[in-house]
Amino acid sequence: MTNYFDELMKDYRFREGFHTCINCGTCTAICPAAEFYCYDPRKIVTTVETRDDEKIEALLKSDTIWYCGECMSCVTRCPRKNGPGLVIMALRDLSIRTGFFTESEKGRQILPLTHALTGNILNYGYCVYPETFKWDDHKESGPVFKWHLEHIEQTMKRLGANYKGKGPGVLRKIPQESLDEIKAIFDVTGGTERIKQVEAASKKKAKEMGLTDEEYERRAFEYCSDKHFNK
Amino acid sequence: MIYEGKQKIWSDYQKEIPDDHWYYVRSCIRQNFFPASERMFTEITQKVLGKDVYETPYHTTCGGIAYHCDTIPQETVMTIVARQFALMTEAGYENYCPSCITSFGNYAETLETWREFPELEAKIRENLWKACKREFNKPKYLAHSSDLIYHWREEIRKRAKHLLINQETGEPLRIVEHIGCHYSKMFPHKGVGGAEYPYVLAGMVESWGGQVIDYPERRHCCGYGFRQYHAKANRGYSLSNTHKKFESMEPYKPDAIITNCPGCPYFLDRWQYVIAEQTGKTYGENGYGIPVFTYEEIAGLVLGYDPWDLGLQLHQVAVEPLLKKMGVEYDPKAKYLGLNKEDLMRPEMPNSIKCC
Incomplete structure (x- = not known):
């Protein structure tokens, strides 16, 4: 499994939550996790948008994708009807399926x-x-x-x-x-x-x-x- | 925003709530932490209001917490949901009422995803048949149990023994309403009043004589965050978010908080205790915390139920300050007694936050 973006596109949550991001940062401003952790949902969506397998693999191995609390406040506020929280759910699912979750402290949870x-x-x-x-x-x-x-x-x-x-x-x-x-x-x-x-x-x-x-x-x-x- | 503007938004997000014949499913967290609230829901709806609210012992968790802790695949949680719908169909109901907000969001997400991707619904139907030999109809109406109490709030008002009015001053009690995130943040049209100005709890407070407090972090999450609580290492996230809310609401001097989510009343109650133990800070008057309630607990007080029948002894933050303001009579000695006045001893008292 190397084409991670194609794998993500098979996930209904990803298809629901991933549209054209305008990088406004509203999701980060509203995010309870971004205030507490070194976390920026806008950057995650931007990384995924590159479709760069190396960068997506790094995300799958990172603590970053496990910081979200899935409150879905970002879904309400995104002006483009994106759902960074849904993108996170798809990334976590892929991290588990690939076994990359064991590479991070938060993933091992x-x-x-x-x-x-x-x-x-x-x-x-x-x-x-x-x-x-x-x-x-x-x-x-x-x-x-x-x-x-x-x-x-x-x-x-x-x-x-x-x-x-x-x-x-x-x-x-x-x-x-x-x-x-x-x-x-x-x-x-x-x-x-x-x-x-x-x-x-x-x-x-x-x-x-x-x-x-x-x-x-x-x-x-x-x-x-x-x-x-x-x- | 001016009041008329809010009213306009509320009127845009009204949902149809049938007056009777509901299929009820329980909440994992509420059964553990607020067992009397769910019992009170059936007591109020069936016995006080005479409604048909049906429950089968064969229903289970919807799997929502496991799903949002990322421990089960989407197909698994959707097939559990499909089984719940099959039980509803077999019982002859079409109005579906979950007690849990995570469940409510889970059911809404499932139905909306199936609407957009019918092939997924077909796959889930196939899964359910393979696993359980069951078939189902989708609910005609989906309403959270707080939607039903909101719908019947004036009927409860007519039977009120107490109101959310300070008996000493005659002023409305100042109430913070806290809505669970998954009530309407994902699908605003599924909630009464939408996501920005949900009216489901505000409507109850106003009908029962109280005054709703607006404050900056009114819509901020309580901090549950699923894995951010269930993994011990992450609980600072949960505590920090609750702390942010209390710092924000403190200047408005609320008399109480009303909630409609299973986790929120637990976290808003217990993290107040933790903040007090760690820092000595309390948010209520005279060393007490701000008491936190479920909507059934408030409805029960309004209807004149004994506070200890409502399970208020399981709160860590003392509820007595609100009981006194409302003029609710209670026996302090009966607080921790078991059935038939059995002596169960008393919990230890916290060091910093005042308890009764």
Whole structure:
């Protein structure tokens, strides 16, 4: 795979979000990520517009494409109806498919994110689930949430949830036949293959970095160097 | 912009919202962090207003968070969406109501992409048949659950026990409304009032007696940013964006914040706690924070529900200052009790931000 622009053009999000950019910089002005990180969505669109494979490959290997929060504020404001956020989604997808995501600190986060989110979906039917929401990794959720998690059966009952129960309601147990259908959807649509790709590329990178798989994943989840920020 | 100009924009972005018969799907984040809000939505719509709002236990996540964390391909998330539509079709409904803003954006994106690229819709139909042997009709109407509460806001007003009015001064309470980004930033015509002047929450606040505050960073993201929160290393992004909003709204002295997105009330609440713990700064009066609410929580208070039945004890920022201003009676000793007054002890108190 060397013609990256053609690959990007196969992505519906790219086709929706990539039109003629007039380089006005409105997207950068409105972007929450651009204020925080060394990040400029206008420059990303300009780079992609060159159709230069070398430059696009450098983007795919960079931290830059992982700074966006996908809030899509840029979509609202672009006077040419571009969507830099959509272009980013296509670039990230290509970075994962090519394995280039392991070349950047922020890209390597895809492994713990994949395990957390697809694990919750396939095991429970939810993207977020109490049993995998560890308070030690979420101290910002405050002492009140620590208390809630420590008494979750009782607090959920108090608030009228149907936690792990049969039938409809808040945090019900999603029936196994529904989870089986979601697994089948993952198998048919490339979701399962995506998980394997991420795991294989990450395993290779962990070895290259001299880390165990567990050390690599933990480091990807919590380590942040100071090179990313606007000074 | 002058007020008449805003009214013109709002009138350009009104959407048709059928009055009854809705198929309801739940939000991953709201079920975890605001479980009573979703319960209150069905309580208000089914029991108080007598509407047909149907839910099946067989629905799942829409996959939206995983999609926006870039962990599942577009075809995967669209086929999960297609399965949700199939369940709606099988149940005999055509009006689709997600509780989550990420989901609402996900459904809107899916439907708009299929409209533009019909071959993709055909591919997804094929995927769904292969995986689940199901077929579906697309919803005739798509409305977020806050759209429905907006639609029925005057019916709630008629039943009000309390209003968003300061009981001591008689003045309207000053309310910041915060709209989730994926409500209308991608597809302005899908939201009541569009992207720049969404009216969905402002309409509720005005109907229930409050005054909406305009402030410079009103439309700025809360800072969720999907991977910018779910990866621990990135959470400074999330915190910084919330901080920017609070610095911007502080001079306008809001009494409360109302939100319609699952993540926003969590972040606006919890990052206030973190900012206070890290810097000692609080944004409310007398060492308190500014209390943050979901629209069901505010609707529940207006309708006279007990604050602890609404789940307000799960907020880190104390809600009591607003309860007092509204004249809502509550039992402070009952705040952290379980069902049948079971003693569940109390959470630890934060060091800097005042809690009750």
